[in-house]
Amino acid sequence: MPDSLKITCLDCGQANRVPADRLGAGPKCGTCGAGLVTGKVAAIDAATHAKAKGDDLPLVVDYWAAWCGPCRAMAPEFARAAEALKGRVRFAKLDTEAEPKVSQQLGIRGIPLLILWRGGREVARAAGQRPAAQIAQFLQDSLGAGQGAGRR
Numbered sequence: 001m002p003d004s005l006k007i008t009c010l011d012c013g014q015a016n017r018v019p020a021d022r023l024g025a026g027p028k029c030g031t032c033g034a035g036l037v038t039g040k041v042a043a044i045d046a047a048t049h050a051k052a053k054g055d056d057l058p059l060v061v062d063y064w065a066a067w068c069g070p071c072r073a074m075a076p077e078f079a080r081a082a083e084a085l086k087g088r089v090r091f092a093k094l095d096t097e098a099e100p101k102v103s104q105q106l107g108i109r110g111i112p113l114l115i116l117w118r119g120g121r122e123v124a125r126a127a128g129q130r131p132a133a134q135i136a137q138f139l140q141d142s143l144g145a146g147q148g149a150g151r152r
């Protein structure tokens with residue numbers, strides 16, 4: 001991991017620099033004061049999405065819509081996984097109905113869909129509803145040994 005990480009505030013969209021060893025110390029946005037590493041799911045718009053997917057800390061986005069039953073069913077599972085992976089992956093959700101251009105750009109045909117981003121690259125995507133444990137497993141597998149837990 002680099003000495004400091006670029007982390008976009010999911011509340012206001014401001015890019016912040018956070019020393020790697022401060023990730024667990026509740027870093028806050030220099031502009032709005034919101035927590036940067038919260039273990040919670042942040043609702044983001046297209047503008048913040050465009051910035052945050054370039055962050056050094058991995059970001060997983062749940063592409064959803066209010067009319068989608070499986071999306072609503074997965075939301076609490078996604079939130080549980082966010083708690084479990086706090087400090088390693090940040091979690092966000094994007095309303096595909098409010099932001100149709102994002103769906104077009106990403107070629108999203110079905111929701112719910114999870115995409116894992118790091119450093120501006122799509123690392124992996126997973127379509128369909130799944131429980132918290134499978135969401136966490138998908139992310140850990142996708143991030144590989146370098147970032148994974150349980151390896152000493």
Ligand code: ZN
Binds near residue numbers: 034
């Ligand atoms: Zn902020």
